[in-house]
Amino acid sequence: MKLEISFNTLKSNARPMARPGHRPLSLDTSLPPLPEREAPPARKPGKPLEVDLPDVGPIDWDDFEHIRGKGDLLEKQGQQVMLYMRGHYTPKFHQALFDGINGNRIHVAYCQKLEEMKRAGKLDSEYFFSQSLEGQFLIVDRITREQGMAALKVCKLCLRKLNYEGYLTPGRGTGKIFDEFTFQGFFEKYSSFFPFHPAIDDDKQVPERPSYTKDWPEVSRKLREQHHYTCSQCRVSLNAHRHLLHVHHVNAVKNDNRKENLRVLCIDCHSKQPNHQRMFVHHDDRKLIASLRRQQEMPISQSWVDVFRFADPGVHGLLHHLQHNRTTVPEVGLDIQDSQQMVVATLELAWPRRKIGVAIDETDVSAAEALGWQVLTVEQALNSSRSF
Numbered sequence: 124m125k126l127e128i129s130f131n132t133l134k135s136n137a138r139p140m141a142r143p144g145h146r147p148l149s150l151d152t153s154l155p156p157l158p159e160r161e162a163p164p165a166r167k168p169g170k171p172l173e174v175d176l177p178d179v180g181p182i183d184w185d186d187f188e189h190i191r192g193k194g195d196l197l198e199k200q201g202q203q204v205m206l207y208m209r210g211h212y213t214p215k216f217h218q219a220l221f222d223g224i225n226g227n228r229i230h231v232a233y234c235q236k237l238e239e240m241k242r243a244g245k246l247d248s249e250y251f252f253s254q255s256l257e258g259q260f261l262i263v264d265r266i267t268r269e270q271g272m273a274a275l276k277v278c279k280l281c282l283r284k285l286n287y288e289g290y291l292t293p294g295r296g297t298g299k300i301f302d303e304f305t306f307q308g309f310f311e312k313y314s315s316f317f318p319f320h321p322a323i324d325d326d327k328q329v330p331e332r333p334s335y336t337k338d339w340p341e342v343s344r345k346l347r348e349q350h351h352y353t354c355s356q357c358r359v360s361l362n363a364h365r366h367l368l369h370v371h372h373v374n375a376v377k378n379d380n381r382k383e384n385l386r387v388l389c390i391d392c393h394s395k396q397p398n399h400q401r402m403f404v405h406h407d408d409r410k411l412i413a414s415l416r417r418q419q420e421m422p423i424s425q426s427w428v429d430v431f432r433f434a435d436p437g438v439h440g441l442l443h444h445l446q447h448n449r450t451t452v453p454e455v456g457l458d459i460q461d462s463q464q465m466v467v468a469t470l471e472l473a474w475p476r477r478k479i480g481v482a483i484d485e486t487d488v489s490a491a492e493a494l495g496w497q498v499l500t501v502e503q504a505l506n507s508s509r510s511f
Contacts, residue, residue: 182206182250187241191233193316193483194437195284195502199252201319203310206230206237206250207275209263216264216271223274226262229253231309234280254321256307277304286505289443311394312436315406315483335377342380343370347387354389357433359416361389367408369393395436406483409435410469413456430455430472437483438471441504445472450511453481459491467491470498474511 182190190206192198197206208227211219219226230237230250240249253260259272279301282290287309289295314320336342347370352362361368371386371393372379391412394402416433427446433455434442445453457473457480458466468490470480480498482488488498499507 182252186252193485193500193502194313195233196313196316197231197233198317201317202254202321203313203317205253205255205306207253207260208249209251209261210249210265211262213264213266216262216269219262219273219275220271223258223276226273226275228278228281229260229275229306230278230281231306232278232281232284234278234284236278236280256310256321258306277301277306277309286440286444289440289447292443292447295443311402311404312439314403315409315435315437320403336380339377339380342385346370346385350387353387354392355387356392357389357416358421359389359412360419361412361415364411364415367412371396391433395432406435410456414458414466414469417456417458425452427452435471435483438481438501441472441481441501444505445511453511459487459494459496461494467494470496471501477511479511 186199190197190199190204192203197204207229211226215225228236258274260275261270262273262275263270279297281287282297282300282304286292287304288300290297290300310321347365347368351360352365352368353360354368367390369388369390371388373384373386375397376384388396389412390404391409394404413433427442430452431439431442451474453472453474455472457470457475459468459470459480461467468482468487470482470487470491473480478496480491480496481501481504482491482498483501485500488500491498
């Protein structure tokens, strides 16, 4: 028996609830195509993925729940950020404009102070995000609402939290580390911890800096070719990964192409040269170079000097901690292979005999642990009493 199904009663009841201008849906109606979803930006080989992150104002509780990133650094939308309080009461406001040391501190890590402010419920109304790498921050007079730019200083509790440059290590000189701190250098040091990096306009940041000569691409290519695409410092061969080999200007003057002023360096060694605080290196590139060094049987990790030289700069705070505690010298950039001899993880630091390691990425942690390794993140290793 054929069933007759009618929706007339349902339609008549629903019609009074329709919004003005509503047109009944018909299965014969031709609908416009769905807009294509914008694809995420792709990273160019050998270059970090730069994304503009606008100043979005004060943080809210949703921001705070996700702000604690890898290594106890501060993160928003996959980028490294800083937090600070813009509001200053009148006397302190003018003092901060005169000298930033008199103003509120800039937080670069999830430190004790931020934890206290969270418990007090003040984070969502007092703190603002910033990526001001040049070190100038907008501040506001709480009474008069006057605004100005101040060269605020980094929070010392954050330096302690990260053991930045060995801040907690006796003899390292906390005053010197604080005085010489730059936000550009800080962001460069921890670039491996973030998938995206702030877009930087070098000409805007340093307008007096000379630019490259017109023939620079050819000068660079010829010099790298003469060196057989080998880093002159660590000696890693990058013939199969030529985009990771750079030519460095020793005196930082880009248009000075004298032979004695040029050095062929891998991207890892290049980023560790003086005056390269705006050079962000993607973690995948550092891991690849570390892996190539081991594949080419380079003599690395023979001493703490070697470890500091070859390790990711983002683990230097941990290295100072381990060295001070007389830990056995670790191996750098150890690839972990599965039963099929496939590399499934790369450990920043490793003690193979004990199957203990330290990794930046959670994926490396879980993959190595699945093969019987004990793996800590950088923040876990810094806060751990475990013997390595």
